[in-house]
Amino acid sequence: RNTLTGLQGLSPAVIEASRGVGMTRGQRLWLVELPLATPIIIAGIRTAAVVSVGIATLCAFIGAGGLGDFIYRGLALRNKGLILLGAIPAAILALIVDGTIAASEWSIRVRTNPNESSWRARFKPVATFLPLLVILLGLLTNLWNPLARGDDRPVIRIASKDFSEQYIVGEMFAQLIEDRLKLTVERKFNMGGSMICHEALINGAVSMYPEYTGTALTTILKERSIASPAKSYALVSREYKKQFDVVWLPPFSLNNTWTLTVRRDVAEKRNWKTISDMAKKSSTLTAGFIPEFMERQDGYLGLQKTYGLNFKSVVDINSGLMYEAVKKGEVDVICGYGTDGRIPAYDLVILKDDKLFFPAYNLAPVVRQNVLERHPGIREALAPLCGRLDDATMQRLNFEVDEKKRSPAKVAREFLLEQGLLLTAE
DSSP: OHHHHHHHTSOHHHHHHHHHTTOOHHHHIIIIIHHHHHHHHHHHHHHHHHHHHHHHGGGGGGTOOSTHHHHHHHHHHTOHHHHHHHHHHHHHHHHHHHHHHHHHHHHHHHHHOTTSOHHHHHHHHHHHHHHHHHHHHHHHHHHTOGGGSOSOSSEEEEEOOSSHHHHHHHHHHHHHHHHHHOOEEEEEOOOOSHHHHHHHHHTTSOSEEEEEHHHIIIIISOOOOOSOHHHHHHHHHHHHHHHHOEEEOOOOSOBOOEEEEEEHHHHHHHTOOBHHHHHTTGGGOEEEEOHHHHHOTTTHHHHHHHHTOOOSEEEEOOTTTHHHHHHTTSSSEEEEETTOTHHHHTTEEEOBOTTOOSOOOBEEEEEEHHHHHHOTHHHHHHGGGGGTOOHHHHHHHHHHHHTTOOOHHHHHHHHHHHTTOOTTOO
8 A cells, every 4th residue: 555655646757757868667667666655665564564563462362372462361360460561572572673674774775875874884784684583583483382383292281261260270280290290381371262272182282271061062062051960071071082082081079150140239139049030131231241152052142042131232341351340330240150259259149040051061171182191190190189179169269360360370389289289399
């Protein structure tokens, strides 16, 4: 666009003069028109480059890493420090890219104008080298990116979804494996929703991650909801092994089911105890749901059909912000997590699923079969968690991260030490 604008904006007198001295059309383009339009062309390139740096932070939403990881995690945890940790370096990187292109422009001006000052002439090699350096760094980053490699290295790559419980449990997996098996662990946390983590697992980009039986049953396998936790686990365990060559280790006691959550004072005032009670007034309510819940059959799509929900409006909301939004009355109902510590802390109440729509969401490690064959000790290393992680415990741990802004790694380590599960505790 800037190239076209620059060429169209040239003075007709200059074009006429170039014709007058006998230049061909090609000579006019390369010797007159493009050099004169260069400042506008490069201005467009600089703008596009800076915008691209900003857009690149969105890679975090598909688990590709980068500075967006800090921004995304900061939004989820409402941690301004993490947001700035990603945003400030991204802004600095944009300035570096912009300055590099500007330096290249100076190099062109030195070459085409012998009257330019000598310091610019000396800067020419640097200006030419900087873009090549940026490209080289990009290539090296890609080569060292574990997601670009296969599953052949003796490294356990543990992924997680994009909320606190997953960070905490993922850290427990990592710390237990490091402590008991002395293996190198790479943490690929905050990869996004269920489908991204699942695709990364079956493609070998990660070795394992914590998953919920209800999610696997309805979202991955597209099966009908099963009320029995044992039957649900048996089905997903069998089908994952058959279809994906992935092993489900024994599940934990915690059941992090989806919920519809409202303020306690509102529920008491309107005498809401069940989802059916609330559904009668849904046409007057505003719901705040996370994007994944909006698109899942075991989420809003199926819930709407089962209960006949017809909200006045439904807004997409970040999982880290939805509890505060319902607490402040910005929305009337949210899709809470059953083990989230903010539900009791914010004096919210879970509406009973009286039609038994939601399946059991017991958490368990899912591991690639070939990883488990190479490192069979993983099964034994994670086994002690089975009897120790229940709903109440997980609510307490989630609250430490979500409300007290503590590091998931520290919260996980304290729990493992408290339970005596680390063999080499410092």
